[in-house]
Amino acid sequence: MALSATRPTMRDVAQRAGVSLKTVSRVINDEPGVATDTAAKVGDAIAELGFQRNDLARSLRHGRSSMTLGLIIEDVANPFYSAMAQAVETAARERGLMLITASCEEDPAREREMVTALLRRRVDALLVVPAGPDHRWLKDAAVGTPVVFLDRPPGDVEADTVLIDNVGGARQAVEHLIAQGHERIAYVSDAGNLWTASERLNGYRQAHEAAGLPIDDALVRPGTHRAEEAEAVVASLLANERPTALFSANNRNTVGALRALRATGQATALVGFDDFELADLLGATVVRFEPAALGRHGSALAFARLDGDDGPPQRIVIPTELVRRGSGEVRPGAEVGS
C-alpha cells in the first residue's frame, strides 16, 4: 500500500516482482518471450504499486515520436475554430495521438511563442492557423516536423495548406445580392490585412466588376474583429451610407450585422460568410462550407508526411455553397416584414 510520494518506476516493479528491468519492459510493451507466470508476477507488482509508464521518458528514449499533435488556432471559443479543433482531435485519436491546442488570438508574437513551446515538446506534427505575415522562421524552426497551415497560407514559404474557397464564396454571395437587384452592397469584415478578409474582398470586387457595377469605397468596411464592433459599424453604415444590402465576411461580423439590422428594422439584405447555429431560425442566408474539413484534410496531410510522403507541398481548397434562407433574398426598397 504505502505509496511513497514519488511515483513507482519500472525498477520498483522489477524489484517487487523479483525480475529484471528488461523483463518488466517486455511485459509492459507486450513483447514476446516472457513466461506466463513471470508475466503474471510482473502484472501483480504493477497493480500493487499502481505503476504507470512514464511516457516522457519513453519518448525521450524512443527518440522519434511523442505521440502528440500540436494545433494553433486563434480562439477556441469561436465555433469556426472549435469545429476545426474537433475534427483534428478525432483524427489524432484515430492515430493514437493526443492533441495540444493553443490559441494565439491573432497575435504573431504569441503565435511564435506557442510554436516554439510545441516544438520543444517535440510534437510529431504541427497544424497552424497562421497569425503573422511571415513564416520562414516557422519552417526553419520546425525542421523535421511536418507543418500544415490551415485557413490561411503561410507567408513567404511553400508548405502544405488547406484553405476555404474565399474568393469564390464571396463572389457567389455578392453575385447573389446583385442578382436580386442590389447596387449598393456594403462589405464588413475582419482586419483588412488578414488574408481571408482580403481574399473575400477580392471576391466582392470581382462580382461587382463582372456585373459592371461601381464600388462605393464608403461601403467597404474591414477592420471589425468582434461582433460588437461589427454591430456598431453596420449601424453607422445603415444610418449614413444607406446600403440596400450587406455582405459580412465571417461569423463574428454576421452576428453583429444581424443585431444592427434588427435594431434599425430596415429591410436590408444580408449574406454572411460562414454558417452558424440557428441561422435557420433567423432566416440568415449564408455561404456555407465545412469548417471540420479544414481539420480533417489538415491532419491527413500531416499524417501522410509522417508516413514518409516527401512529394511537393499540397494545397487543398474547400468548396463553398450558398444557402438561401431569406435574408439574402430581400429586394432593394422592400418593406420590413416577411
Added chain:
Amino acid sequence: MALSATRPTMRDVAQRAGVSLKTVSRVINDEPGVATDTAAKVGDAIAELGFQRNDLARSLRHGRSSMTLGLIIEDVANPFYSAMAQAVETAARERGLMLITASCEEDPAREREMVTALLRRRVDALLVVPAGPDHRWLKDAAVGTPVVFLDRPPGDVEADTVLIDNVGGARQAVEHLIAQGHERIAYVSDAGNLWTASERLNGYRQAHEAAGLPIDDALVRPGTHRAEEAEAVVASLLANERPTALFSANNRNTVGALRALRATGQATALVGFDDFELADLLGATVVRFEPAALGRHGSALAFARLDGDDGPPQRIVIPTELVRRGSGEVRPGAEVGS
C-alpha cells in the same frame, strides 16, 4: 547549414562553441556566472545549429513538472465546453503551462483511456468533466496529481469540484413559468442518468411542489442528447401532451425546442438552461451562468494544490440568473405573435 536529419543537442552546441555541456546549459537557462563573450559564442552556436531545448528531457530530469495541464471534456464543439476550455487555457498560459484537451463524448471507457494517457504524460494537474459514474479509480490513478472535477461531481470520492447551481437555476426557471400562470410545463433534458440532468429535474420538481402543482409524468422527457433528438421529442410533446410551457435543461435541448416551436407555430412558453449566442435575437428567455467560471475556478483550485494547499476538498458553486427575453413570458393560451 547542413542540418542533419536528427536534431542538434546541447552536446552539439557545446562542441561547436568549444565549451562544455554545462556552460551551454547555463546560457540556455539564464544562469549567472558566464562570461559575456562565452555566452555570445554559445548563442552563435545555438543560432547556427538551430538548436531547440528538448522539454521532454528537461521534464524528465527535472522530475517534477511537465508544464502541462490536462483537460477532459465531453465535446469541444459545444459552446458550453469551448467557453470552459478557453478559460482554462488562459489560466494555464498565465502560469506558463500548455493545455492538452481531450473530448470523451460521454463515454466512460474513453474517459478512462484519456485520463491514463494524460497521467502517463505526467500532466501537472487534471481538470475533468466526469463521464462515468464512479471515480475512485481516477483518484487512485492520479496519486500525487491534483484532480479537479468540473460541471459534475465525481462518483464515490471526495475531491475539488466546481459546479453550476443546477437545482437553483432550474427551480428559478420553472417558478418563473409557474408565475406566468403555466400548469403544464414540460421538461426536456439530456440523459436522465446524467448528474446535471437529474439535478435540474430536482429543481423542476421543487418548483412544482412549492407551488402545490402536480407533475404530469408524460411531460417529463429526459434522454435527448443532440438538438435533433430534442426537436423530435418536443414536436411530439406539443402534438400530443399539449404543454403550455417548456423547460429545456441544456443548450442542445433549447436549440431543438426552438426549432420545434417555430415549426408548429404554437404560442408555447420556453425557458432554457444555459445561455447561447443570438438568444437575444430569438427572444429566448434563459437561465444564464458563466461557463468560463467553471474553467477559471477549476484551474485556480488545481494551481492552489500545486502550490501546496492540502486543505480539505473544496466545492464551488457558480450562481445562475434568469434572463427574460420574451419566450419565457408567454402566458398560457396566448395567441401566436409578439
Added chain:
DNA sequence: TTGTATGCGTTATCAA
C-alpha cells in the same frame, strides 16, 4: 568563470 560525473525512467543491444 568553467567543467566532470551522475542520474531522471525508459528502451535497445547484446550476451547468458
Added chain:
DNA sequence: TTGATAACGCATACAA
C-alpha cells in the same frame, strides 16, 4: 526465457 549495461537529452552536485 531472461538479464546486465548503455544511451536518449538534459540538469544538478560538486570540483577545479
